[in-house]
Amino acid sequence: MEISNLTKKRIKEHMDAGKRFDGRDLLDHRELEIETGISINAEGSARVRLGNTEVVAGIKMGVSEPYTDHEGEGTMITTLELLPLSSEEFDYGPPKIDAIEIARIVDRGIRESGMIDFEKLCIKEGEKVWTIFIDIYTMNDDGNLLDASALAAIAALMTARMPKYDEEKEKVAFGEFTKDPLPITKNIPLTFTFHKIGRSIILDPRREEEAASETRVSIAMSSDGKEVKVNAMQKGNEAAITPEEMFKIIDLAEKKYKDSSKDVFEQIEKNLKGKK
Amino acid sequence: MIARQETEEAIEEFEQGDEPKEKRELVIPGEVIATGNDYLPGDWAKRDGQDIIALRFGLADKSGRLIKIIPLSGTYIPRKGNVVIGKVLDITFNGWIMDIDAPYPSFLPLIECSKFVNKNDLSECYDIGDMLAVKVLGVKRKGIDLTARGKNLGKLEEGMIIKINSNKVPRVIGKEGSMINLIKKESNCDITVGQNGIIWIRGEKVEDELFAEKAILFVTEKSFIEGLTKKTKDWLEETKNNPKDIKEDKADKKKAKEAK
Numbered sequence A: 001m002e003i004s005n006l007t008k009k010r011i012k013e014h015m016d017a018g019k020r021f022d023g024r025d026l027l028d029h030r031e032l033e034i035e036t037g038i039s040i041n042a043e044g045s046a047r048v049r050l051g052n053t054e055v056v057a058g059i060k061m062g063v064s065e066p067y068t069d070h071e072g073e074g075t076m077i078t079t080l081e082l083l084p085l086s087s088e089e090f091d092y093g094p095p096k097i098d099a100i101e102i103a104r105i106v107d108r109g110i111r112e113s114g115m116i117d118f119e120k121l122c123i124k125e126g127e128k129v130w131t132i133f134i135d136i137y138t139m140n141d142d143g144n145l146l147d148a149s150a151l152a153a154i155a156a157l158m159t160a161r162m163p164k165y166d167e168e169k170e171k172v173a174f175g176e177f178t179k180d181p182l183p184i185t186k187n188i189p190l191t192f193t194f195h196k197i198g199r200s201i202i203l204d205p206r207r208e209e210e211a212a213s214e215t216r217v218s219i220a221m222s223s224d225g226k227e228v229k230v231n232a233m234q235k236g237n238e239a240a241i242t243p244e245e246m247f248k249i250i251d252l253a254e255k256k257y258k259d260s261s262k263d264v265f266e267q268i269e270k271n272l273k274g275k276k
Numbered sequence B: 001m002i003a004r005q006e007t008e009e010a011i012e013e014f015e016q017g018d019e020p021k022e023k024r025e026l027v028i029p030g031e032v033i034a035t036g037n038d039y040l041p042g043d044w045a046k047r048d049g050q051d052i053i054a055l056r057f058g059l060a061d062k063s064g065r066l067i068k069i070i071p072l073s074g075t076y077i078p079r080k081g082n083v084v085i086g087k088v089l090d091i092t093f094n095g096w097i098m099d100i101d102a103p104y105p106s107f108l109p110l111i112e113c114s115k116f117v118n119k120n121d122l123s124e125c126y127d128i129g130d131m132l133a134v135k136v137l138g139v140k141r142k143g144i145d146l147t148a149r150g151k152n153l154g155k156l157e158e159g160m161i162i163k164i165n166s167n168k169v170p171r172v173i174g175k176e177g178s179m180i181n182l183i184k185k186e187s188n189c190d191i192t193v194g195q196n197g198i199i200w201i202r203g204e205k206v207e208d209e210l211f212a213e214k215a216i217l218f219v220t221e222k223s224f225i226e227g228l229t230k231k232t233k234d235w236l237e238e239t240k241n242n243p244k245d246i247k248e249d250k251a252d253k254k255k256a257k258e259a260k
Helices: A005-016 A097-113 A145-158 A207-212 A243-275 B002-015 B166-173 B175-187 B206-221 B228-241 B246-259
Strands: A032-036 A044-050 A053-064 A075-081 A122-124 A128-140 A161-166 A171-181 A190-197 A200-203 A215-223 A228-236 B025-027 B032-035 B045-048 B051-054 B058-063 B066-071 B083-092 B095-099 B106-109 B131-140 B143-147 B160-163 B189-193 B198-203
Touching (some): A005 A200, A005 B160, A032 A145, A053 A145, A053 A171, A097 A215, A097 A228, A190 A207, A215 A243, B198 B206
Antiparallel strands (some): A161 A171, A190 A200, B058 B066, B083 B095
């Protein structure tokens, strides 16, 4: 059964007083845990736990023809599946609108930040380029799948290795890897999704809070070491957002990025070293 | 018929008791619990030739000749007389379609509403999305019939709703309501437990409601422990005397990290 209106009202009242059900501050994240290299056969993989929310991401590489307007660049495809095992609200079948939206937000954040140097993924211009497949699967939904998916995708990309390419057969050798990492630049995006409930703006909602959310804004940000840039944005749900709130959200996102980016990247890198 | 009802009542009483009479065995569907004509199959058990086999995952309970299964998982199966909490899904010309988290559709007819209803506008009485405490009148082939007439039934105002595994409801209620009365007393909340595992909590402060929710979740997590009422009492007193929020816990952790 879905979260009832009574509970939603209570959440809203409680938040107007500046408090949350689990005692966190409005802009606090739950405990974050990143584990990389969980799959042997994937080029890169990661599991992200955000409280009870759990997401798994995997990277596979293929070789295909480039798009005619970007002949010298590799391609990237992001898919996300909301598995029925992760929540009673998800069903089997082709991805529905929610899944497509999350996948697109993740995809856009990575693409627009310039995290991947697509020009280096070209094998032969106009004929053959590398394609990166990012597959994301939800294991457990306790709210904020969006941020968790984005994190899992970048963690998997950061730890991925290029596969071996058999030039005679013109095929990728399955399960054989080189030691080279993917052409990753410094601009690694982090996605923050802000939810508006009543008068409050919160981060990292749990499922019941997400159900009470009136509107949400996702912001993907990256930094080249000097300044923090907004790479992509998406607004969801019905309610409107005022310009003042929007500016506030962008400021908050920048602050949040500066606060948490170091921690997150350190956790991914530490994990990578531990695996070697 | 009367005998059947009596056994049902006896079983209910037994289910809500704290101490098991005999060690219960864990069984899975299809498992043979006993062989021979000495035994009779009870709830969720079936006779297959000489054997009594289990139909659900749960604990096999032998009381005399009767063998029944106390399910540990699975959906709520409605029974006549159950008080449940449900949500109004839709309004028809003669009543309300409700979701009580059961596998069959359920319907609350107009005449079973507890107050006067304007027949032209049923939403004045109960609107879509409202939570109601209702009683199961009967389970028929076409669905479940409900009533909102009776003590403590009808629309639930204010408060909050939580959902637990319906198989753990007897534990939350306790022997003759001992557990739920304890939680009510300690948290100063009004609590209605639906047999379908949906629980309504209303207190004066949100903090009280959250405390009651915590207590109920404590009971469901530890539902297999014997003498649970006493343990819960200790836990409630302990938590109440030093109310340690998650927030404070976090602050402690931060301090510990910094100290390192």
